[in-house]
Amino acid sequence: MYELVAPAPDGGVFLQRLGRAGYPTSDAEALDPTDLAVAIRGIEERDRPRWVWQRTTDWYPALLAAGVEVDRCHDLSLSAAILAHSAYTQDSGYTPGVPAAGAVDADHVLARVPPPPHQGTLFEHDAPAGPGPDVLASELRDQLGAVARSPQAKRLTLLLAAESAGSLIAAEIQHAGVPWDAAAHNALLTDRLGPRPTGFARPSLLEAKAGELRTLLGAPMLNPDSPQELMRALHRAGIEARSTRAWELRQYTHPAIAPLLEYKKMARLLSANGWAWLDAWVADGRFRPEYVVGGVVTGRWASRGGGAMQIPADVRSAARALPGHRLVVADASQLEPRVLAALAGDEAMAAASRDRDLYAGIAAAGFGGDRAQAKVALLGAIYGATTGESGRLMPQLTRLYPRAVALVEQAARDGERGRTVTTHLGRSTPPPSERWSASQRTTTAEEQRRADAIARDRGRFTRNFVVQGTAAEWAECWMADLRGRLRRLRAEGLTAELVYFLHDEVVVHAEEAAAEACATAVRDAARAAGRLLFPGAPVEFPLSVAVVESYDQAK
DNA sequence: TCTACCCGCGCG
DNA sequence: AAAGCGCGCGGGTAGA
DSSP states (O other), X not given: OEEXXXXXXXXXXXXXXXXXXXXXXXXXXXXXXXXXXXXXXXXXXXXXXXXXXXOHHHHHHHHHHTTOOOSEEEEHHHXXXXXXXXXXXXXXXXXXXXXXXXXXXXXXXXTOSOOOOOTTOTTTSOOOOOOOHHHHHHHHHHHHHHHHHSTTHHHHHHHHHHHHHHHHHHHHHHHHOEEBOHHHHHHHHHHHHOSOOSTTOOOHHHHHHXXXXXXXXXXXXXXTTOHHHHHHHHHHTTOOOSSOOHHHHTTSOOTTHHHHHHHHHHHHHHHHHSHHHHHHHEETTEEOOEEETTOSTTSOOEEESTTGGGOOTGGGGXXXXXXXXXXXXXXXXXXXXXXXXXXXXXXXXXXXXXSSSHHHHHHHHHSTTOHHHHHHHHHHHHHTOOSHHHHHHHHHHHHHOHHHHHHHHHHHHHHHTTOOOBOSSSOBOOOOOHHHHHHHSOOXXXXXXXXXXXXXXXXXXXXXXXXXXXXXXXXXXXXXXXXXXXXXXXXXXXXXXXXXXXXXXXXXXXEGGGHHHHHHHHHHXXXXXXXXXXXXXXXXXXXXXXXXXXXXGOO
C-alpha cells in the first residue's frame, strides 16, 4: 500500500492513499502543512505504508525535525533517474516524468515546476511547489509498470527500494550528524599550526614554516601557496620538478623538500579542515554534511559542503562519541573485488573470498604469497591499468580468474564501442558523451588516434562502472537492512543511530550498552545484503568492525 | 572585478 | 610510490 504526499494549491499538502498498482483508493485529502507531521505519524503507526513523494529531500528533513520517522518510501525522482537509463527497462516504453515533449532527464522533468523551498521551511510558510497528486500517481504507475514488464523485475524492485531507503537514511544521517568535539579539533589545529590567528594572517607555525622555506630556497619573497612562484623558486634552487605535486617533489633530494612537504600538509589542513571549516560545518557538537543520494553516475552517494567524504585520517580524531557512548565503525573489506567475484560467478575467486583477507587468498593461490602483487593486479583489472606493474601482472591474473577478468574486459569493450553497461541490480551508464560521438566521425589518422584514446577512456569508465556501481548497490542494501535493525534496537529504548556513511563504511553512534548489539547488527546486515544481491553465491563479504571512542581509532 | 578553469590533495 | 576508476573543495590564475 502506498500513501502519496504532494503539494496542494495555496501552500497546502495533499495526502492520498494508493493501491498496490498505484491507483487512488481514496480522494486526495487536503491538509494544512502545520498538521502534516501529526497526520503522517498517525498513518505511519496505523498502516506502515510506503510513502510516495517526488523527492525525499523535499519532505523528510522537516518531518525528522518534527520527530517523525517513516519506515519506507518510494522516491519518484531517484527512481525515474534509474529507470530512464536502465537497460532492464529499455523495452518497457517508460519515459520519465510527466508526459512532455522532448523529455529526457528524469529529475528535470519531474522538477520542472518551481523548485520546493529549502529544507526546514516546510512548516514555516509554504509547502513545496511541484506536480500534484494526479501527476505523481500517474508517474508511480508508469514506474511500477515498467518494473513489472522488465525481465529483471526482481532486481529492479530491489534497486528502487534500496535507493529510496538510501534517501531516507541520508536525511536521517544528516539529521543526526556526526558527534564532533570542536575543542579536540581546535587543539589539533593549535598543535599543528599554532593558535588561531586573527584576520587573514597565517597561523604562526605555518608562517614559520614558510620562512624556513624561503631561506632554504633563497627566495625571500616566496609565497608557497602560489604554484607558479614555487615552481620558479624550485628551479632556481636546482630542483627540476615539472609539477609541485607532493609525490613528485618527494623524488628530489634537497634540504628544502622536507619542509616544503610539511608546509603543504599544514596548509592543506588549514584550508580544508581549519577553523573556517569548524565555524561553517560544526554546530551544537555535530558535523552535519549534506549527502546527495545518486549523486555519482555509478550510484555512489556524493556530498555537498564540508567535504564530508574526504575527512582526513588525523582530523577524524575529533569525531568522538558522547560520554557513555561508542562509535561502532564498520567497513566492508575489499568490497569491490568481492563484488566482482560474485558478479562474474568466478568460483575460483569466490574461493579466495572465503579468506578474510581476499588479497592474501589470491596471493596464496597464484602470486607466490605476494599480497602486494595480488592487490595491484586486481585493482589494475578493475580500474583498467595497462602500464607498469599491474599491466605486467594481468596475464597471471587472467590465468587464475578467467571469468572475473572476462567480465571487466567485456565491460571495457562495450564502453569503447559506445554501448551502455549495467550493474547487477540495473543501473546503466548514461549514453556516450558528445565528445565520444564526435570522435567517431574521423577522417585523418591523427583524429583516429585521438578517437581511440577517447574510446579507451570510456572503456575504463564502463569497466569500473559495473564493479563500483554494484558495490554501491551492496552498500545501500547493507545500510537499508542495518537501518531496520537499529530501529528495532531503538524501539527497545536504546540509543543507536547511523551517523556517517562512506561508500563501504558506516559509523553508528550508540550508548555503551548497545555497542555490541550494533556490532552484531552491522555484521548480520552485511550477510543479508550479500544474500539479497547474490542469492546462493558462495562469495563472502566480511567486515572489519571496531568499537571505539573516536573515529580515528578504527583500523 | 568576476567567473571559469586548472591544480593539487583529501577520501573510497 | 603511483597507476587505473569515482568524487568535492579551496586556492591560484587566465581571460573576459
